[in-house]
Amino acid sequence: MNAAALDTVLNHPAIWRGSALAPVPRGLATGFPEIDAVLPGEGWPVGALTEIYAERKGIGELQLAMPAAARLTQAGRWLTFVAAPHVPYAPALAERCLDLARVLMVNTTVLEERLWAAEQALRATCCGAVLMWLDHAHERALRRLQLAAEEGGSSLLLFRSARVAPATTAALRLHVSRSDNRTVIRVLKRRGGGLPAPVALDLHPWIRFSARAAGLCAADATPRIPGVVC
Amino acid sequence: MLWLALRLPSLPLDIFRRAAQSDEAFAISSGEGNRASIIACNNRARGKGVQAGMPVVAAMALDAQLHVVAREADAEQAALEHIAAWALQFTPVVSIALPDTVLLEIEGSLHLFGGLNGLRRQVANGMSALGYQAVIAIAPTPLAAQWFCSANVPVRIRHADALHVSLAQLPASVLDLTPDAARLLEDLGIATIADCLALPRSGLARRIGPRAFDLLDRAAGRLPDPRPRYAPPTVYSASQPLPAPAQEAEMLLFAARQLLAELCGYLSATAQGVQRLQLVLSHHGREPTQLTLSLVAASRDAEHLLSVLRECLNATQLPSPAIAIALRSELLLPVAARSASLLPDAARQAEAATQLVERLRARLGEEGVVGLRTMDDYRPERGWHACEPGTPSSAATATDSRPLWLLTAPRPLDENNAAPCYEGRLSLLAGPERIETGWWDDALVERDYFVAANPGQALLWIYRERHAGGKWYLHGFFAALSLCIAGYSLLIAAVH
Numbered sequence: 001m002n003a004a005a006l007d008t009v010l011n012h013p014a015i016w017r018g019s020a021l022a023p024v025p026r027g028l029a030t031g032f033p034e035i036d037a038v039l040p041g042e043g044w045p046v047g048a049l050t051e052i053y054a055e056r057k058g059i060g061e062l063q064l065a066m067p068a069a070a071r072l073t074q075a076g077r078w079l080t081f082v083a084a085p086h087v088p089y090a091p092a093l094a095e096r097c098l099d100l101a102r103v104l105m106v107n108t109t110v111l112e113e114r115l116w117a118a119e120q121a122l123r124a125t126c127c128g129a130v131l132m133w134l135d136h137a138h139e140r141a142l143r144r145l146q147l148a149a150e151e152g153g154s155s156l157l158l159f160r161s162a163r164v165a166p167a168t169t170a171a172l173r174l175h176v177s178r179s180d181n182r183t184v185i186r187v188l189k190r191r192g193g194g195l196p197a198p199v200a201l202d203l204h205p206w207i208r209f210s211a212r213a214a215g216l217c218a219a220d221a222t223p224r225i226p227g228v229v230c
Numbered sequence: 231m232l233w234l235a236l237r238l239p240s241l242p243l244d245i246f247r248r249a250a251q252s253d254e255a256f257a258i259s260s261g262e263g264n265r266a267s268i269i270a271c272n273n274r275a276r277g278k279g280v281q282a283g284m285p286v287v288a289a290m291a292l293d294a295q296l297h298v299v300a301r302e303a304d305a306e307q308a309a310l311e312h313i314a315a316w317a318l319q320f321t322p323v324v325s326i327a328l329p330d331t332v333l334l335e336i337e338g339s340l341h342l343f344g345g346l347n348g349l350r351r352q353v354a355n356g357m358s359a360l361g362y363q364a365v366i367a368i369a370p371t372p373l374a375a376q377w378f379c380s381a382n383v384p385v386r387i388r389h390a391d392a393l394h395v396s397l398a399q400l401p402a403s404v405l406d407l408t409p410d411a412a413r414l415l416e417d418l419g420i421a422t423i424a425d426c427l428a429l430p431r432s433g434l435a436r437r438i439g440p441r442a443f444d445l446l447d448r449a450a451g452r453l454p455d456p457r458p459r460y461a462p463p464t465v466y467s468a469s470q471p472l473p474a475p476a477q478e479a480e481m482l483l484f485a486a487r488q489l490l491a492e493l494c495g496y497l498s499a500t501a502q503g504v505q506r507l508q509l510v511l512s513h514h515g516r517e518p519t520q521l522t523l524s525l526v527a528a529s530r531d532a533e534h535l536l537s538v539l540r541e542c543l544n545a546t547q548l549p550s551p552a553i554a555i556a557l558r559s560e561l562l563l564p565v566a567a568r569s570a571s572l573l574p575d576a577a578r579q580a581e582a583a584t585q586l587v588e589r590l591r592a593r594l595g596e597e598g599v600v601g602l603r604t605m606d607d608y609r610p611e612r613g614w615h616a617c618e619p620g621t622p623s624s625a626a627t628a629t630d631s632r633p634l635w636l637l638t639a640p641r642p643l644d645e646n647n648a649a650p651c652y653e654g655r656l657s658l659l660a661g662p663e664r665i666e667t668g669w670w671d672d673a674l675v676e677r678d679y680f681v682a683a684n685p686g687q688a689l690l691w692i693y694r695e696r697h698a699g700g701k702w703y704l705h706g707f708f709a710a711l712s713l714c715i716a717g718y719s720l721l722i723a724a725v726h
Contacts, residue, residue: 062634062635063634063708066634076579078583078586085635086635086636086637086638086707087614087635087636087637087638088602088634088635089610089613089614089632089633089634089635089636089706090602090603090604090613090614090615090623091604091610091613091614091632092632092633092634092636093602093634094604094623095632100601100602100603100604100622100623101601101603101620101621101622101623102620103601103602103619104586104587104590104599104600104601104619105599105600105601105602105616106590106594106598106599107594107597107598107599107600108594108598113593113594116593117590117593117594117599120586120589120590121586121590124582124583124585124586125579125582126579126580126582126583126586127583127586178686178687178688179687181683181687
């Protein structure tokens with residue numbers, strides 16, 4: 001069979017190939033072309049719940065959300081942080097082109113209030129994305145948030161610790177870990193089916209750069225910095 | 231001129247019952263002691279045989295469960311004034327005709343509100359939202375509109391010819407005659423206005439008095455009929471007795487909804503928005519509970535005010551059930567009217583944002599919902615500040631890359647052989663960046679900052695005090711920590 005005949009067969013509407021994704025509405029570009037390539041809507045799902053599991057603390061989960069968040073706020077949509085574990089450092093956000101006048105911080109220790117606040121923000125037409133930190137929540141609560149996101153047409157990024165991993169209603173589940181000084185993102189679940197190979201990213205290229213400039217390397221166990229006794 | 235008359239036939243009853251959700255037998259009485267008689271009752275009471283004009287004792291004999299309340303003429307007049315203020319959103323010319331009618335001059339408003347039928351429908355829907363039963367009639371003269379209302383004929387007449395025909399069919403009783411004159415007309419077999427007009431005018435005027443023909447000329451538009459214009463008060467203040475003592479937020483909200491609808495009508499009539507609103511809940515034998523709603527921006531959106539009030543009431547524990555609810559506007563500000571537009575515009579988006587902030591704050595408090603801004607200071611802990619959401623920041627000072635998370639209080643690091651440790655020995659990736667400033671105030675900072683990685687490859691922002699024997703501190707993370715209780719308390723401390 002020649003290639004042209006094969007193409008006509010493969011392009012037939014009744015033929016579905018395992019590697020092809022079901023059509024998904026266009027998402028919010030993450031700003032990392034490598035990640036966009038493996039996400040069904042070529043970006044963060046809009047009007048849906050995304051769960052991001054971080055393997056360990058401090059390995060760059062928030063960094064992943066920054067380019068998309070910056071673009072949202074520049075477009076006049078609001079970005080809501082619900083129960084952030086620390087203060088998002090305003091100069092660092094501004095440096096990543098976030099419009100701080102479009103940032104809303106919600107701080108409460110009560111779980112119900114956090115879920116309620118996230119739901120209100122998702123339903124509001126002004127809010128483009130909600131970033132929320134949550135460890136333990138009932139499946140029902142997440143389903144509610146998913147519905148609110150669908151209704152408001154906004155994105156919810158839920159940051160969770162790696163220990164909790166039961167199946168959830170999230171449209172997209174990512175696992176973030178670090179190896180070889182690079183951040184590795186694995187897709188645990190995506191709409192449309194199929195699981196792509198993990199993507200490795202360098203989220204802090206400037207650190208490598210300045211480390212090299214200082215004559216240092218991340219792998220170097222004995223940094224030679226003046227005044228540091230090792 | 232075109233007048234819309236709004237008559238409230240059961241006003242004495244409605245001022246007590248409009249906040250009621252249950253349907254218990256209820257009647258209004260007037261008069262003292264044994265001579266007290268029923269003047270109005272609801273359908274439930276009517277079903278038991280209670281009628282207007284019946285002595286109270288007789289009504290009680292028919293239904294022992296009947297709830298009888300004395301008439302409150304002052305409250306009725308206040309209610310009429312609130313309706314008049316609310317009606318100002320439809321036209322600038324509103325007049326009150328005691329005891330139970332409000333008149334609106336609507337000729338100039340027809341186009342804006344979608345024609346005669348559209349306007350009439352909006353007024354009717356508005357009245358049922360306020361909880362009043364109303365009869366609406368439209369006629370070219372105010373008196374004719376009033377007469378059609380009191381004869382319970384909901385007409386829509388625009389032209390004088392049609393008016394004369396319809397007026398002629400009204401009963402003669404609308405002429406407001408003395409009892410003697412009324413009896414005379416009855417004896418003469420005169421039942422309608424048409425019968426009056428068929429008789430010689432001078433002769434009949436001598437017998438029943440010239441006033442009746444005066445009124446007829448006014449109703450027909452042959453004599454001028456000036457009406458006093460109603461001027462709205464500068465402050466909205468209304469109270470509403472509750473049909474039954476209530477403690478649950480939802481029951482209170484039901485009554486508050488009607489007051490808010492009135493308030494919003496008044497606000498759009500006066501082109502204002504309310505920024506601070508006071509809600510007073512009265513109790514039996516206790517000090518009233520006062521709640522103050524402060525909004526970020528002045529608003530006259532009833533649904534929004536209601537949602538803020540709902541959160542406020544849910545967060546408040548009432549000492550005992552409330553028996554009356556009162557609403558008072560504390561701070562009114564001019565608000566531009568919103569033009570109808572097909573596409574969502576920036577103004578509406580900004581409004582949605584302030585509404586979101588207000589809703590969140592009503593439940594979580596002022597300090598629970600904040601914005602962020604940068605400050606012009608090299609000291610990292612002073613480089614940011616919590617602020618009112620939406621405050622524009624000063625232009626970002628160009629600095630080297632900073633971590634996304636900052637600890638409000640630097641955390642001392644363990645040291646192993648003078649090398650900093652955080653879940654393992656730290657390796658320094660970049661630095662030092664020296665920050666030495668603040669000698670002019672009490673917070674002198676002399677630090678060398680480094681980017682460090684621990685064996686788990688988490689990236690940290692750490693510093694060492696510059697003075698001799700300086701200790702190592704952790705000041706930030708380049709990415710989020712997973713949840714830890716200490717983190718929350720830090721964040722909350724920062725916000726306070």
